[in-house]
Amino acid sequence: MTDEGYRTVAGPGEARFEVRGSEFIGHVRPARDVDAAESFVERVGEEYADATHNVPAYRVRADPFREYASDDGEPSGSAGKPALNVLQQREVENVVAVVTRYYGGTNLGVGGLARAYSRAVKEGVDDAGVTTERPHERFAVAVDYDDSGSVRSVLESDGANFEAAYEERVTFDVRVPVDDAPALRERIASATSGRAAIEGAGEE
Structure with a gap:
């Protein structure tokens, strides 16, 4: 691939x-x-x-x-x-x-x-x-409600495809081109001072 x-x-x-x-x-x-x-x-x-x-x-x-x-x-x-x-x-x-x-x-x-x-x-x-x-990658971002606005604005400014689920914590299911994924993950980590839990779900 x-x-x-x-x-x-x-x-x-x-x-x-x-x-x-x-x-x-x-x-x-x-x-x-x-x-x-x-x-x-x-x-x-x-x-x-x-x-x-x-x-x-x-x-x-x-x-x-x-x-x-x-x-x-x-x-x-x-x-x-x-x-x-x-x-x-x-x-x-x-x-x-x-x-x-x-x-x-x-x-x-x-x-x-x-x-x-x-x-x-x-x-x-x-x-x-x-x-x-272009090959895309999916990953999930889980944050507390306090950080959800920051994550959403990073994703929106990046033009990433995502869906948000508001439960005990907020989980964003993100889909981005493989080339753009590492930088996007870094921006999310930086915007939440490392509090975001980011889990990769693989390439598609």
Whole structure:
């Protein structure tokens, strides 16, 4: 994992077309981890349970980097690999694609299937749009109420994404680009004279 930006899809995307009677639907989504990718694959499988095939492929910036694809009952190498190849060629990460197929009565052959599955992912990615994302880090900051105003103003002046929970103490769940995290943590420690309890929750 590096601190450099990486390419991913900007949002959800979809593609629909027919090839010789078979209907193909490409579903593409951002996925921040393997769990998110797997749960999207499961969701599409449930929503399109009546489809002949739901072919998944994903690439996720985990440690180690994870790539996965399945033919889901199509002839070996005709579906999952072509779908994953598109994600590799487009150099997108933290992305999941599922291609749904309703069989139309005509066999397309391995080449025809590979072209259709590739096309469904390509058009899905095009529909979603591609963006460059910087790796982010999450950490939690717990302080007494007296220090919560200082922490909030540091976070706001830094433009950090955060959510605050006011309970016995105030806890800020902070999400910032990895490059900016050390300096931000120092500013919070300095603003609270070291009273803030800062716990890292990892990179995403």
